[in-house]
Amino acid sequence: xxxxIDRSRCIGAGQCALTAPKxxxxxxxxFSELLPDHEEALDGAAVKExxxxxxxVCPVQAITIE
Ligand code: SF4
Numbered sequence: 811x812x813x814x815i816d817r818s819r820c821i822g823a824g825q826c827a828l829t830a831p832k833x834x835x836x837x838x839x840x841f842s843e844l845l846p847d848h849e850e851a852l853d854g855a856a857v858k859e860x861x862x863x864x865x866x867v868c869p870v871q872a873i874t875i876e
Pocket of ligand 1: 815819820821822823824825826827840841842867868869871872873
């Protein structure tokens with residue numbers, strides 16, 4: 811699973827970090843970024859599922875997965 815965050819769309823709502831805290835965090839300005847060790851976390855099925863939920867809950871559709 812490859813995760814893309816369109817930071818030009820992100821409004822810093824933080825839903826991704828709340829929904830999938832093992833994958834997303836927020837930078838000092840509140841914008842979403844991937845945690846450095848997110849790829850290991852994605853080995854877990856529950857974490858993968860949480861990313862799919864994050865895609866759905868992002869209010870500006872800034873997250874896409876491949
Ligand atoms: S949920 Fe969407 S808008 Fe909010 S921080 Fe995450 S990527 Fe940005």
